[in-house]
Amino acid sequence: MIQVPEAAIGRLSPAWRYCVGTGRFELALRRDYQESLALIQQEIGFRHIRGHGLFSDGVGVFRPYEHRGSRLVRHAFTYVDQVIDAYLALGIRPFVELGFMPSELASGDQTVFWWRGNITPPSSTREWIDLIRATVAHLVDRYGLDEVATWPMEVWNEPNLPSFWLDADQDAYHHLYEVTASTVKDVDASLQVGGPALAPGSSADEWLKRFAEFTAARGVPVDFVSRHAYSSGPARHVPFGTIQDLAPAATLLEQFAAPRRQLAGTALADVPVHITEFNSSYRPDNSVHDTGFHAAYLAPVLAAGGDLVDSFSYWTFSDVFEEIGVPTKLFHGGFGLLTHRQIKKPTYHLYAFMARMGEEILARGDDHLVTRDTDGRVAILAWAPVDLTGHSLRLSVPLDSAAAFVLQSSVSEVKGNAWAAWCAMGRPASPRPRELEVLREVAEPYRKHWSLPVERGRVTLDLTLEQHEVTLVELSPVAGS
Amino acid sequence: MIQVPEAAIGRLSPAWRYCVGTGRFELALRRDYQESLALIQQEIGFRHIRGHGLFSDGVGVFRPYEHRGSRLVRHAFTYVDQVIDAYLALGIRPFVELGFMPSELASGDQTVFWWRGNITPPSSTREWIDLIRATVAHLVDRYGLDEVATWPMEVWNEPNLPSFWLDADQDAYHHLYEVTASTVKDVDASLQVGGPALAPGSSADEWLKRFAEFTAARGVPVDFVSRHAYSSGPARHVPFGTIQDLAPAATLLEQFAAPRRQLAGTALADVPVHITEFNSSYRPDNSVHDTGFHAAYLAPVLAAGGDLVDSFSYWTFSDVFEEIGVPTKLFHGGFGLLTHRQIKKPTYHLYAFMARMGEEILARGDDHLVTRDTDGRVAILAWAPVDLTGHSLRLSVPLDSAAAFVLQSSVSEVKGNAWAAWCAMGRPASPRPRELEVLREVAEPYRKHWSLPVERGRVTLDLTLEQHEVTLVELSPVAGS
Amino acid sequence: MIQVPEAAIGRLSPAWRYCVGTGRFELALRRDYQESLALIQQEIGFRHIRGHGLFSDGVGVFRPYEHRGSRLVRHAFTYVDQVIDAYLALGIRPFVELGFMPSELASGDQTVFWWRGNITPPSSTREWIDLIRATVAHLVDRYGLDEVATWPMEVWNEPNLPSFWLDADQDAYHHLYEVTASTVKDVDASLQVGGPALAPGSSADEWLKRFAEFTAARGVPVDFVSRHAYSSGPARHVPFGTIQDLAPAATLLEQFAAPRRQLAGTALADVPVHITEFNSSYRPDNSVHDTGFHAAYLAPVLAAGGDLVDSFSYWTFSDVFEEIGVPTKLFHGGFGLLTHRQIKKPTYHLYAFMARMGEEILARGDDHLVTRDTDGRVAILAWAPVDLTGHSLRLSVPLDSAAAFVLQSSVSEVKGNAWAAWCAMGRPASPRPRELEVLREVAEPYRKHWSLPVERGRVTLDLTLEQHEVTLVELSPVAGS
C-alpha cells in the first residue's frame, strides 16, 4: 500500500504546461485551429505556443520591391498581427521561433516540408538583420515591452539537421545566432533570446558544447538554451502512414536532462533550459499518437519532467498541421492532442488531468502522482505502465474531512478513446456530422463517482487499471451534514 | 430471445415531444430558463411549450386606468412579446393557456401558488372578452395567422379543482369557456381552441361528459380536448420536501386513454386529445423527479403513450419554477428535466434517448422499443422494469450491413446520475462553480462502444441492466473496408 | 477661444463609474438584464452595482419552517449566488444594500413598490442578525474575503422617507444600523459597512447630523456615508406617465457636496461619501430620461461630480425595472441607460463618451472637459448648456504630432436619438424585430471624421452644437507618412 504522507514533499512545477507546439504560423488563421486552441486553453491552459514558419512566404512579412531601380523592402505584419491578436485573446503567448528564410531573402532553394520552408542562410545579412529588427520592434510597439519581454525568442529550428539548416553548418548557425541575438537585444535588452533548438541525436551533444563555447567567447547573449526530445527510431513508410520502434519513455527524460548536465561548468550552466519540442514519434503520420497507449506512455514524462527542465513543449496541440500535406483521414496519426474538428485523443486527457492536479506534491512514484490543492482536494494521477496488461494500486491518502467524494476519470484503449470507436465505425475518412457527434461523446473519459469514509484522517483507495489506462482520482472533502 | 422483425410494424408517433410544460409565463424571461430551453431544444426538440400565468399580474397584460372619471383598459404585450420572440428563436411554439385572472379583473382574491395566480372568474365578462380578443389579435398581428393557427389555445387550467377555479364551479367554467372560445374564433375561425384541461381524479370523468354535452348543445367550438395525468397519491410534507406513494406507471397510460373512451359516441369523439400535463408526482418538491428510478418508471409511458393520445406533455422541462417558492437547494425534487444551471437528470436522458429513435417501429415490449431510421441505423431503447433489481434482454436485430458499430448510452441510479453525485458530495445547497462542472460531467450517460458481426443479416445483442437502468443502444451499419 | 494648456491640471476621478443602480435583485436573473449589463460593461465599465430587494421574498433567502413545534430558519442562496456569479462574470461587483424585510420576518405589512418590498423593522432582532450573519458569511465563503472586502455594504434604503422605513423612525433605524453593522464586522472586521442611504430633502441634513452623533457616541462602525440626489419636483401623474419640474443640474452637485460639508468636524469627516443613487427625476415614468436633453443636462454633473464625492451612482442602468409595474411601451420614461432589448438612450452615450476620456484632465469648463490619455490622444467632451438653443466652442488643443485624426461622435434631440425615431414611427408599444433593428441603428451617435493640421503643437477646433447636443471629439496623433 502506498502511504501518501500528509506533508507536501514539493510543489508541482508548471514546466509541463509552459509551452505547447503548433503547426506552421499561418495555420493559426484557421477557424478549426482557433476553436481547438480555445478548447485547449479552457481545459488545459498552456502559457506559450511555439511553431515554425514566422518568416515563411505564407505569412508575407518580407516584401522586397523595386523602386527607381533599387531594391527596397517593406515588412508587412498583416497576418502576424491577426495571429498574435488571436493568441492573446485566447490567453496564450508566443514562444517566438525566428525562421525559416523568406524565399526572396534565401541563398538557396532547399526547402523542408510539403509547405516548403526555406532552410538556407540569408543572402543578405543586412536584410536579415533589418527583418529581425523590424519584426521585434513591431511586436514591442503593438503589444508593449512588458508583454513582449515575456516571450522567449528562439533562433531557428534544429540547425543540427541538414533537412532544417543547409548542410547543418554549425559555423553558419553561430553567425546567424550572433547577428540575430544582438539585433533582438538592440531593440531592447530586456527581451529574451536563446537557442540552439537542437534536434535530438548524436550531433546534439557536440553542438551544445560548441554553442556554449562560441557564445561565451564572443559574449553573445543567451537567455535560455533549447533542445528537442523524441523517442522513436527510423520510420518505415506505408501508404499514408509510418511504422517506427519506440524507446522507453525514460529516454525522453534522459534527453530532457542532457542540456543541464552538458552545460555544467560553462557560462550557460544557470540559464533556463526549454525542451521546445517533444513527443514519442517525430512523424505526423504515426498512429501511436491517436492511441490510449500514448497517454500511458507519456504519463510518467509529464509527472517528472518538471524536475529536469523549465519547460517541455508537446509537439503539437492539434492535427491542423500540414508538414507532410493535407491529411486524407480524420485519424491519421497526427501529433495533435485534438484531431481536426476537436475530437479529443487520450493524450489530450492526460494533459487535462494534469490541469486538475493541485499545487502541492504529496507523493510520486512509477505509476502515480499525488497532489493537494488549497481547497484540500487530493488529486491522484495513476497509470498502468505500458509494458503491463493491467495494473493495481492501493493508496492510503490523507484527507481533512469526515468523508470523501471520489470522482474518477479514465482513458485507456477502450475508455474515452475516440480512435477505437472510429476504427469500429469502419474508419470513415471524413465522418458525417452525426458521426462526429458520436466521436465527441465517446472521446470523453469514463467517469465514476462514489463516497468513501475517512478514518483517522485517511482514505484507503484501491485502483485497478486496464492496459494503458490513465486515471485521475479526485478526493474532495465532504462537509458534515 | 426477442426476434426483432425486419419489416416495420408502425411509425413512431411524435406525441411524446409535441409539447412540454414550463413554470409560469414570466420565468421565461430568465437567462437560466432560456439557456435550459436552448439545450433541451438542441438535444430533444419539443414542438410546443405550455405553462400558466399568461394573464397573471407579473406579465402585465391587463392595465386598467382612470381617464376623465372612466375606467379604460390598456393591453400591454411587453413581456408577452419578449417571451414568444424567445420561444420562436429557440424553435418552440406556445401551447397557449388562457389564464389566470388579472387581479384587477378578478371577482375575488383567492389565489393559487406562492406567486399568487388569481383563480376567480372575471368581474366583467366584457373586459375578459376584450382581453382575449386583444391578446389573440395581437399575436396574429405580430406573428402572422399561419403561425398562430398552429398554436392550440386552451381555456384555463384544472377548473375541476377548487384550488384552481373558484369552488370548481363547472357552470361558471362552461360560461368562461364559451365566451373565450367564441372570442378566439371571432379573431379568426382557423385558430384552434379547446379545453377543459382537467386535473385527474374522480371529478374528471363527470366533467368531461358534461363538457361534451354543453359544447354540443350550445354549438361551442372545441378543436381539441385536454386533460392531465399524475400517478402519485396524497402528499406527506417534511421540511422543504414531500413523500408520496406512486401508482404503477400503467396508471398514467390509463389516464391517457380515458378521454377518447369517454368521448366515444359524442360530438367530440374525433377531436385531438392532448394530455397537457403529466408526471409521476404532482409536487415540485418530491425527490422522485431527480432519481434514476424516474426515468425507468416513465420509459414505458413514453414508448407507448403515442398510441393513446395526440400529445402528452411532461410537466416541466426545468426546475426554474416557483409554485411553492424559491428552491433552497440545487436538487429539491423539482419537476425539471434540468435543474437550475442545466444539470441533466436521468429523465432528461430518457427524452434525449427518445429523440435518437428512428421513424419506423420494428418491435415494442414491456422492456424495450426498437426503431430504424432512414440511414439503416437501428435504435433500441430498453429499461429495467422498476420493480426488479436488474434485468437482462437478448435481442436478434436485423441490420443491412457487414458489421455493426454499437454505441450504448445508459443512465441508472449510478450511471449518468448527478443527483447521486450531489448526495455523495454532501448535498451542497448551492454548489460552487467547480462542483457544478463536476455535476455536469457525471450527469452524462455512461457510454460504451464496440463492434458486432452481422450474421445472415442479424446481430445478436445481450443487454444486462442495473436496477432502474434505461439504455439506448444504437446499431449503425459499418461500410465494408 | 479656449486655450487648453499642455500640462495636466489633474486626474479624472473614477467616481463617475464607481457604481451604477439596478432594479430589484432578482431581475438580474433575466436574460434581457444580463445582455444589457454585458453591453454596458463592454462600452462603459462600471465597477459596482447597487439595487434593492436582496432580502425581499422574490429572492427567497429567509426561509422559516416548523420542526417539531419550533420555528427554525434556513437561509437559502440559490438566487443570490446565481446573480452574483453573473455579476462577477460580467466584471462588476455588488454594492450590497441590506434590505428590505422578508415578509416572514416583518413586524408589519407595509410595503413599497408594485413588487411589495416590506419596509418594516424586523419582528425579531435575533433572526435579523442571523440573517445578516448567514448572508455575509456565505458571501465570504463563496467568493473569498479578499473579494467581498471590496463590496461596500449599506444598511437599508432611504430610511428618512416613511414610504421606505416605517414612520421614518430614526431611532429605529439607528438600532437597525447598529446591530447590522456590528454583525457585518463580526464576520470580518475588514468588511466595509455604511449608511444611512438618505433620500434628498429637508430631513436629510438633520438625519445625517444625528447619524454621525449616534455612531460616534456608541462606537458603531461606519466605513462610508451614503446619500441620494434627485433634482425633480413633485410629480403630476397622467396615464402611464409623470410630469415634473426639474431644478438646474447644479442642484445635483450641491446635493453631492452636502455630506462632506455637514460632516466636517465630526468623526465621519474623512470617511468616503457615496451618492448611492442620483438622477434628474426620481420617477421611472418620466419621459425626460429618454431624451437628448437628459444627456446634456447631466453632462456637467458627470464632468464635475468626482470633485465632491467618492462615487455617484446613476439610477439605473436599464429599463428592466418594475417599481411601478411592467412597462406598457418600449419607451416609457424609465431610468435606464438602455431600454428593454438594448436600445441606447442619449444618456447611455454620455456615459460611453466618459469611458473614452483619458486619465489626465487638461481643461474643464461649463461646457467642456478636455483630457489626454497615455497614447497622446486628446478627448474633448463638450455639451450645449440646456437653456440654450445651440452653442459654439472654439478650442486650441495641444497635440504632439504632425497631424490630427479627428473623430466626432454626437447625440442630441435628433442625433443618436432612438426615442425621437420611435416617436416618428408612431410610438409602437412593442416594436417588431425589424423596427427594433432600426431603433438600434439610429440610436448610434452621429459620427464624423476628418484631418486637422497641427501647427506649432496645436490644433484649432471649432465646434457648433445643436440644442441639447453632447459631443465627444477625439484627436489622435497621426504618424508621419
Added chain:
Amino acid sequence: MIQVPEAAIGRLSPAWRYCVGTGRFELALRRDYQESLALIQQEIGFRHIRGHGLFSDGVGVFRPYEHRGSRLVRHAFTYVDQVIDAYLALGIRPFVELGFMPSELASGDQTVFWWRGNITPPSSTREWIDLIRATVAHLVDRYGLDEVATWPMEVWNEPNLPSFWLDADQDAYHHLYEVTASTVKDVDASLQVGGPALAPGSSADEWLKRFAEFTAARGVPVDFVSRHAYSSGPARHVPFGTIQDLAPAATLLEQFAAPRRQLAGTALADVPVHITEFNSSYRPDNSVHDTGFHAAYLAPVLAAGGDLVDSFSYWTFSDVFEEIGVPTKLFHGGFGLLTHRQIKKPTYHLYAFMARMGEEILARGDDHLVTRDTDGRVAILAWAPVDLTGHSLRLSVPLDSAAAFVLQSSVSEVKGNAWAAWCAMGRPASPRPRELEVLREVAEPYRKHWSLPVERGRVTLDLTLEQHEVTLVELSPVAGS
C-alpha cells in the same frame, strides 16, 4: 419630379444576389473569412459562392501513391467537407468551379497566381475523370442529391486566357469540357453543368460561338452558360498597387447582355446565363474597390443587371484573398466588400441597401430604383451619377398611410467611408484594436430619420446627394395614433 406610380411595373430579380465570388477554396478554412461571410449572409444573404482552386494542391483532394509498384490514387475530402459544411451552416451553397489541375495530375508546370494554381490539361484523362466522378459522387453522398442538384458546376475558369489555360487552346478546353460534363451527368443526370467561364475581351465572342457549335454537334450537356465582366483597362503597376482606366459602368451591362445576344438562334439560346465574375477592375490591388466612387459606379449595374442575366457574381465578398500574395496593408485595393477583420466598404453597403429593397419594382431610372414590400414599406435606392459632383432628386412616392417614418442611410466619399478615415489616420498598415473599432464605427452609413406627411396618398421627397453618394431611403407607414 419623379412621379412614382402606385402599381408595380415588375418584380426585382434575385440575380444580384444569386452568387458572390471568393478567394481560393482553402481560404474558407480561415476564421476571418468565415466571420466575414457570416456578416455578409446576415445583412445581404447571397445564395451561392464561387471561387477557384477546388483541385489545387492546398485542398489535397488528388492523392496518388505507390502500391506494389503501381500508381494508385486516393481522393481525400478532408478540407472539402470542412469548407462546404461551413458554407451550408452559413446559409450559402457552392457554385462549384471544377479546377485547377492538381500538380500530380498536371501535364506541365505552368501556374497562375502567387499560390500557383496549375493551368495545364491533365496528364491522364482517365485520372481526371476519376477525380471528377469521385468528387461529385462524394458530394452527393454527403449532402444528398436534392441539395447538390441545386449547385451549378462550372468547368474550369477563363480558358480563353493563356494565363488560365495552357495556350488558351480551345480544342483542348472542349475536350476537357466534354469529358467533365459527361462525368458529372454520369453521377446523376439531374446535376447542372456548364461553362465556358469566359474572360471578357475580344476572344470571348468567338469562343462562345464555337462552344455552342461544339456542344451542339457532339450532344454535350450544357445546363448554363457562363462569362465574366470587367470594365478596367490595362494596369500600370506601382509598388503594392495598380492604376487603371475604367470604362463607364454601362460597359458592364453590355458585357452581361452579350451571351444571350450571341446565342440567339443556337441550341443554347434558352439556357440560363451566369456572369460568374464581375467587378470594375480585375486587379486585387486597385484602390477603386475601397472607395465611395465604387458604390456609386456599380449602383446602376445592380439595379439593372437582373434584366439581362440570371446572375452576376461580385468578385469577391472579402479581402481574404491571395492571388498576388499576402496584403501588406489593411486597405490595399482588394476586391472585398469587407476588408480583413470585417471593415465594411461602401460597396458592401450598396449590397446591404439592395437587400432592403422590396419585391415589387415601382420605378427605375438612371439615378434611382424604387420598390415596395409586402408590409407597404417603400424603399428608394438613389445614387449620384459618378460623373457629377453632386445630384438632386425629387420624388412623389405613393404610401398607404397617414404619415411616413423616413429612414435614410447613406455612403459617399465621406459618409460611411472607412477608407477615408483610414487615410486620415495616416494609413496604418495594421491598425491596432482601438483603431479597428473606430474604423468599424465610421464604416456604418450615415443615418437620419424624420417624419413626413402623406397627402392624398403621396409623400414628396427631396434628396440632395453628395458626390458619389449612394443612399437608401425607406418610407414606412405610421399607424394612426
